[in-house]
Amino acid sequence: MKRGGRALKLFLGVAIVAFGLVRYFGSQEENPYTGRTQAISLSTEEEIAIGLQNAPIMADQHGGMHPDQQLQDFVAQVGKKLVDNTIAQETPYPYEFHLLRDPKTVNAFALPGGQIFITYALMERLETEDQLAGILGHEIGHVVGRHAAERIAQSELANTVATGAQVGADAGILASQLGQTVLLKNGRGDELESDDLGVKFMLEAGYDPEAMIAVMHILKAASGRQHVPEFQSSHPDPENRIQKIKEAIERYRGN
Numbered sequence: 001m002k003r004g005g006r007a008l009k010l011f012l013g014v015a016i017v018a019f020g021l022v023r024y025f026g027s028q029e030e031n032p033y034t035g036r037t038q039a040i041s042l043s044t045e046e047e048i049a050i051g052l053q054n055a056p057i058m059a060d061q062h063g064g065m066h067p068d069q070q071l072q073d074f075v076a077q078v079g080k081k082l083v084d085n086t087i088a089q090e091t092p093y094p095y096e097f098h099l100l101r102d103p104k105t106v107n108a109f110a111l112p113g114g115q116i117f118i119t120y121a122l123m124e125r126l127e128t129e130d131q132l133a134g135i136l137g138h139e140i141g142h143v144v145g146r147h148a149a150e151r152i153a154q155s156e157l158a159n160t161v162a163t164g165a166q167v168g169a170d171a172g173i174l175a176s177q178l179g180q181t182v183l184l185k186n187g188r189g190d191e192l193e194s195d196d197l198g199v200k201f202m203l204e205a206g207y208d209p210e211a212m213i214a215v216m217h218i219l220k221a222a223s224g225r226q227h228v229p230e231f232q233s234s235h236p237d238p239e240n241r242i243q244k245i246k247e248a249i250e251r252y253r254g255n
Contacts, residue, residue, distance in 0.1 A: 033087050033144050034193070042112070042149045044092045050148075051113030055098075058109075058117060063101035066120050075099045075118060078129060079136045085205040088140050095143070097136060099123060106222040110139040112148035125218050130211035133202055138212070141197030147190040192244055199248040209249045216242045 030037050042050070059065055066072060079097035083089050093114035100119045108118040116139045118132075126132050142148070195212070202209040220239075 031144075031146060033091060034197070036145075036193075038146060038150045040146060040149045041152060044113075047146070047149050048093060048113035051111035051115040054111055055096075055115045058111065058115075059098065059100060062105065062107075062117070062119055063103075066099040066101045068099075071120075071123070072099050075123075075132065075136070078132050079116060079140070082133060082137050082140055082201050082205045082207075086140075086201045088144055088201065091144055093143055095140065106219070108135045108139055110142040110148075112143070112146075114143050116140065116143070122218075122222075125222065127214075128211060130202070130208045131215050131218070133205065133207040134198060134209070134212035134215045137198035137201040137205075137207075138194045140201060141194030142190065144197060145190065145193050147194070151190075192241065195241055195245050196248045199245060200252050203249075203252050209245070209252075212245050213242050216245070 028037055029040055076097045079095060083095050088095065091114075095114040095116065098115070098117045100117055102119040103121050103124075105119050106122045106125065108116075108122055110116045116136060118135060118139075122135070123132070126135075198212060199209045202212065216239075
């Protein structure tokens with residue numbers, strides 16, 4: 001390739017990356033509920049719409065909703081108690097709590113905008129209402145923390161950098177891998193922040209936050225032989241989370 005062509009490609013690649021960086025850092029704002037500065041590219045209305053659009057899809061992937069209406073009502077009741085007694089009630093999200101039929105996958109998750117799910121496989125392992133509150137409080141923390149919207153903005157930046165690298169220097173694969181690494185690291189941070197918020201929400205709603213430690217043991221036991229080392233996972237190791245949870249309990253009880 002002629003020198004002029006290479007220079008043009010490099011210029012275009014740098015311009016694309018610069019555009020992505022300006023857009024990313026220009027979208028930073030302070031989360032009024034956590035006090036943390038985040039890059040957010042979605043409005044709250046868009047977050048809610050994404051959650052509502054994807055909720056049926058996620059439910060279908062886990063066998064649909066659990067047919068026991070009493071259990072559904074119980075999950076919704078615990079979730080509502082957490083929202084009504086915490087800063088979550090001040091957020092613009094219409095929180096909804098769902099029990100999925102899935103009897104095998106031990107999981108709970110939140111979609112942006114307040115759609116929160118727990119599988120029956122996890123639900124049946126719980127022994128107390130406080131443990132359920134620990135799980136739902138953690139997932140509410142993801143919504144309040146706007147973690148999904150933050151990851152979307154990070155993903156957009158990573159994709160833009162990858163595109164710029166491909167145009168400028170055929171280094172798109174490397175850039176994509178770098179972006180994925182950043183996303184994994186932030187995923188672990190999301191989990192720890194949600195644990196911290198979950199402890200706070202449990203105390204404010206009158207639940208025993210020590211139950212969240214029991215939940216960590218349940219998750220670790222459920223992982224069994226398929227346990228993934230923390231450095232390979234988007235979630236922190238349960239033992240690491242337990243220590244952070246204990247620190248949060250001491251800190252919030254001291255306030």
